[in-house]
Amino acid sequence: MAVPSHILKFARELRGTHTDAENLLWMLLRDRRFCGFKFRRQHPISGYILDFYCHECRLAVELDGGGHATEEQATYDCERTKELEGAGIKVLRFWNNDVLRNTEMVLEALHGALALSVDSQSHNS
Known part of the structure; x- marks a missing residue:
């Protein structure tokens, strides 16, 4: 499905402006640095722009x-998460402060979600 041009334009703009937390996490995820999984940043999908997205999982x-x-905003985020999960996309949310101050905990949660996804895919094959 084609992504509307205004969404693509906005995603490109977002890639140029990051929070410190986004910069840190992107440094850890990019180029398959984390467990060999490919992540995209500011990825448009289902009318939303996701901060980071692993298509494989x-x-x-x-x-x-x-x-x-x-x-x-919490209500909007909840609705957005439900819609994405309805489309088969698992959503993990972290506070910027957790990424910056508790990076190891964030990476452990991310690792667990990736492992669960791989395990689920192998059982469905």
């Missing part, structure tokens, strides 16, 4: 800053 990683702490 259908796994989205979303990083949230303080703006996500409002009730309105």
Whole structure:
């Protein structure tokens, strides 16, 4: 399915502006550095732009800053997650502070999700 041009343009713009947490996680994920999985950043899918996405495992990683702490944004994020999961995409969410201060915990959770996905795929084959 073709991605609307305005979504592609916005995704490209987002790739040029990162938070410190996004920069750190991208440094750890890019070029198959993490467990050999390919991640894309600011990847458009289902009308959304995902912070990081592993197509092989259908796994989205979303990083949230303080703006996500409002009730309105939390409701939107929940609806967005439900829609993505309905499309078969697992969504992991982390606070920017956790990425920066508790990187090992974030990577352990990510590793667990990737391992679960690989295990699930091998059982479905």
